[in-house]
Amino acid sequence: MSIEAMPPESGLRTDVPVLEVEDLSVTFVRRGEQPTRAVDEVSFSVAAGETIGLVGESGCGKSVTSLAVMGLLPRRGVQVGGSVRLGGTELLGASDRTLRRLRGSEMAMVFQDPLSSLNPTVPIGTQVTEVLAEHRGLGKKEATAEAAELLDRVGIPDPTRRLKEYPHQLSGGMRQRALIAMALACSPRLLIADEPTTALDVTIQAQILELLRELVVDTGTALVMITHDLGVVAGLCDRVHVMYAGKVIETADRHDLFARPRQPYTGGLLASVPRLDAGRGVPLTPIRGSARDAIPWAEGCAFAPRCDNAQDDCLTEVAGSTVPLEYDGPGRELRCRHPLTYPPSPTGATSSGSTASGAGR
């Protein structure tokens, strides 16, 4: 009944990272069409209380990764390979029943658009109590009291009244708060937030991020932030995985990544962030081309066609092998043969970020 009773029941271990993703690949197969590999051997892990970011442009495989972890991809037409372990328990190939029990109680997800993620015909309260009834077996009265408490915890004023209201009567920020409340109803160990602030305006974005940060600190939930917003990454994530065309191309601690991006793509992302202190009339610096210009990884670095540093050996044909993800200093991994370089700084690897070369910030 109570949360404390849950862990032994769920059979999840606490001595391993909350989430371990190893060589996760997702391929969409359609009859009569070339299979599309949306996620290509992605590996990462998240410990309790840690926040990691999955960063990249639209279509780079961030959301598919999260859906694969949650087991929410359709079975037909999708091939999932590799390994996804939640508290040591393998999720790929687990039964629908097992997955459904874990979803909502041990792992939860917050989606991008808070309006469409809420059922328009059902009051907020019912949608929250539903989760409590499902996973914690609470009766109607208890569940309602608990739901009010949850809404209060995520900062929704007058929760008892709000419980009776319908999604269209809440503001965007409040809807997202309600969704976060639903996701946290059973104190999951893993929370995946898929661009939770994209549909919100800037002031609300900051509030929601602050709320997520507090919750992670308070409850020790492992948080996976999926975003294309580097501001979100800077404010929230401990570690960052930059993805491009389905593969992780750079992994680093937040500070290292912002101070010394190595992959030219990461550098380009950082350089393209609009700056308030830039002079008038200074044009923005975009990355050339679009994500559609990516070449298959088998033929070389997918980013090569858009890369300023690209050379002949970025192509498999010339180098004899595709670009591997390699060790790149403590806590860093890099998939690039011609990374951005920085003059050696006296303070060592974690410089304060003033060094600038190439597209670095």
Add this chain to the structure above:
Amino acid sequence: MTAVGDVRRRRIDELAARAGQVPEGEGGVSLTTSAFRRLRRNPVAILGAVIVLVFLVVAAFAPWLAPRDPLAQTLLSEVRPGFIPGPQEGFPLGADQLGRDLLSRLVYGSRQSLLIGVVSTVLGAVVGMALGVLAGAFGGWVDTVVMRAVDILLSIPSLLMAISISVLLGQNQYALMIAIAVTQVPVFARLLRGSMLAQRGNDYVLAARALGVRKGRIVFGHVLPNSLSPVIVQATLSLATAIIEAAALSFLGLGDPDVARPEWGAMLSTAQSFLSVRPALAVWPALCIIVVALGFTLLGESLREALDPKFRR
């Protein structure tokens, strides 16, 4: 200067206080409630509702509203070959070929027509929705089997189907109801299935799944309530069709075997023989059928407008 500032400040405070208040009755407005509000502002909806309501009242209170016994052949003595008594004192619409009061027969006839219409539509909607839920919720081969069966039903002309079924089940009014219901089933099944499939792709379904909500609960608690509005509209429109079909089947002699019992379709059918003598005998029941069908159609169309977000002005 200060006075003006005070006034303005007070005004701002007032406005702020008012902005903070929630208007009476605005808390917890569901989509259904707001749709109902839009409906009330639509004159076409009001007209349709009034027509439907009038006929419902007439049907419900027929014994009190009808001036005479619909079966009593009061004016039989005045009926001669080539003459049927017209409107006169105590008989506002005159009598039929057997000397029975036409108005009373029309009033009692509304009972039969509405009863057959409502019962067959409800029956058809329930069975059709059950099939629709089955197909929409399970998908896969269940969907294929159910939908092909429905397609076959749909490919048979509805009147032909109704005739075959009433012949098969014998001539009584229950057979008539079932026959009409069967022709309604495919429409509801397809509509609900399509509507559910459209809803299933929505984010809130994915979000509910991500929270580990049971499949049954997702189908009945989330997908179904959101898929119902086209079905409600269709039910209203189907009522009109059912009433017309009931009349048509009675006209063809497949209705109630008790020919004395008033029914608009049957009245229309017998009136054929006396068209040259007294056309009013055919005109009145036909008018009743048309007006009641129009009432349900108007109501259904305005319901569609009220429930469809695309129609919102």
